Amino acid sequence: MRKKIRLRQMALFLAGGVLLVLSAVQYAYIAKTEHVVRARFEGGTVRAAQVDDYYERHGKAAQGGKKQDGDIPYVTLWNMKEGIAVAAEGNVREESFSLIEGYGNLEQILPGHRLEGMYPPKSDTEGCAVSDAGAKMLFGSSRVLGKKLHVDGREYIIRGIIEDGRNLLWIQNREAGGFPYMEMEYPDRTSASAVMEWLRQQEFGVPAVILPGGDYSAFNFLFLTLPLWLVALWLYAAVKRRIHDVEKKYVRVLLAAVWGIGLVVLILAGVRYSFRFGLDYIPPKWSDFSFYSQKASELAGMHKNLAQMKPLPGDAQLLQHSRYSAYLAWGSLLFTAWAIVSGRRDRR
Secondary structure: OHHHHHHHHHHHHHHHHHHHHHHHHHHHHHHHOOOEEEEEOOOOOEOHHHHHHHHHHHOOOOOOOOOOOOOOOEEEEEEEEEEEEEEEOOOOOEEEEEEEEEEOOHHHOOOOOEEEEOOOOOOOOOEEEEEHHHHHHHHOOOOOOOOEEEEOOEEEEEEEEEOOOOOEEEEEOOOOOOEOEEEEEOOOOOOHHHHHHHHHHOOOOOOOEEEEHHHHHHHHHHHHHHHHHHHHHHHHHHHHHHHOOOOOHHHHHHHHHHHHHHHHHHHHHHHHHHOOOOHHHOOOOOOOOOHHHHHHHHHHHHHHHHHHOOOOHHHHHHHHHHHHHHHHHHHHHHHHHHHHHHHHHHHO
16 A cells, blocks of 8 residues: 555656646747847837937947847837738749738747748848748748749848748838837846836837736746745755654754754745846835735736737747746646645655
8 A cells, every 4th residue: 555655656746747847848938038028019109210219329239139238128120911912933823921020130029940041130121031831832842042032012032941830921121110019138137117117218108018028937937946846845854854863852953953044045045046036026115915916917907908909929929838837837836746745644
């Protein structure tokens, strides 16, 4: 009977470990975008000239999509147009594409695996990147680097092939009347309040939705580490049981005191390591018990606004990976706690 219970405990720990690994796989996508803040404007747009003027004023014109020093983000403006007719050179047959026109680092908009070539840089208004599915639809093959496409009477040279199952096309278009979507890439994680203040200062407007990658990364990292800290505390508790076996009382008291100090250090280390939230998630006064309820209400309102807006693939991917990573981490925590409880029952 004891052996059967032990095997069940091992199976539960194994299940928790598998779920934790799967959660980490989902988290890997979120970690790649933790320095990026997404802003979505509704009924308003930002022009490329406004961004260029900002960089000129500060003497830090962005080059090649690299992160800027200090608090200055690398800004990418973009828009997504559905049902755009695209034709291959020498072919009258047109296919329907989703056109992503932007100004900045196009790779930041919809992070995808580059199969060949590159996204057109900010200065390249004659180049484009196309999804491999779109290339096959137009040419019958994805090996089309350097070939030409026709979009709205304009000719574009294919600079890169991006892995994606949809018909997608990326181009740079500084002359667009305005862009409703903005990606801001910072050197480090940045709070939503700091970004909102920056947008107001530059008179870019107030976005209807803002998605800070650092916040999603912090939430999911916290969930991801909870099962690990639970196991660490369980193993540390086993050390205390060993202390009770010591015969000499003064040695037992000394070891218990050291164990207590170690427990405090372990808890503080856990909080320091796992709590990666910015000042937005720390109440100005510890007595402000309504702080987190207000924060939850703000987040719920933001996601409600997001649900009412046009669904964007990049946002959907972020939310999907975040949701899956959280569910898997909670499942791992549940199985780990179940394994520990079943072991305690076994000892009784």
